[in-house]
Amino acid sequence: GAVVSQHPSRVICKSGTSVKIECRSLDFQATTMFWYRQFPKQSLMLMATSNEGSKATYEQGVEKDKFLINHASLTLSTLTVTSAHPEDSSFYICSAPAPGGRGPQHFGDGTRLSIL
Amino acid sequence: QKEVEQNSGPLSVPEGAIASLNCTYSDRGSQSFFWYRQYSGKSPELIMSIYSNGDKEDGRFTAQLNKASQYVSLLIRDSQPSDSATYLCAVNTPSGNTGKLIFGQGTTLQVKP
Numbered sequence: 048g049a050v051v052s053q054h055p056s057r058v059i060c061k062s063g064t065s066v067k068i069e070c071r072s073l074d075f076q077a078t079t080m081f082w083y084r085q086f087p088k089q090s091l092m093l094m095a096t097s098n099e100g101s102k103a104t105y106e107q108g109v110e111k112d113k114f115l116i117n118h119a120s121l122t123l124s125t126l127t128v129t130s131a132h133p134e135d136s137s138f139y140i141c142s143a144p145a146p147g148g149r150g151p152q153h154f155g156d157g158t159r160l161s162i163l
Numbered sequence: 164q165k166e167v168e169q170n171s172g173p174l175s176v177p178e179g180a181i182a183s184l185n186c187t188y189s190d191r192g193s194q195s196f197f198w199y200r201q202y203s204g205k206s207p208e209l210i211m212s213i214y215s216n217g218d219k220e221d222g223r224f225t226a227q228l229n230k231a232s233q234y235v236s237l238l239i240r241d242s243q244p245s246d247s248a249t250y251l252c253a254v255n256t257p258s259g260n261t262g263k264l265i266f267g268q269g270t271t272l273q274v275k276p
Contacts, residue, residue: 091207096263140207143262150262152264154199155206
């Protein structure tokens with residue numbers, strides 16, 4: 048089955064640090080990947096759609112200069128949280144859709160980000 | 164009106180009972196429907212996909228789709244404490260071919276021993 052690998056699984060760092068999270072599709076190509084954020088006991092919130100070879104599409108209210116997305120290849124998308132602050136602490140999850148466009152999304156294991 | 168609606172719960176059922184989870188969606192053009200299970204602190208895990216009207220069974224899980232009523236449900240038979248989780252309903256966006264899904268807010272299921 049389709050596998051999505053996300054690293055790191057957990058990050059703890061000081062305020063002001065920039066943090067990069069990687070999302071890889073291991074056995075299929077993904078021209079599109081999705082980045083979500085989830086606060087405790089809340090629902091998934093789509094942050095942005097990562098597009099291979101072009102700019103990401105951000106959801107309303109998400110700062111594109113704060114959350115930098117790069118999708119340089121058909122198997123890798125990265126999310127960089129720039130100058131992270133405690134309010135950025137959250138669970139970040141990436142996903143890639145099954146090839147074909149009608150299938151499910153396959154999720155990475157998520158990254159728990161804690162900013163001190 | 165939200166695009167995908169679920170009762171947030173919690174839905175509490177005794178062990179061995181049938182748990183029934185419901186979801187409605189607003190876009191009649193949607194063609195793909197999914198149920199994900201999410202344990203606390205973990206990422207969502209796909210448990211069922213359904214694309215045509217009717218029932219689809221996989222082990223203890225049955226997904227039911229009624230496009231006329233814009234309604235999709237998940238039945239869990241012989242519920243186990245390990246089924247306690249949040250269940251997310253997801254529906255595809257008909258426009259474009261990006262694979263983007265719209266998620267409901269999730270229903271928390273508690274199965275009591």
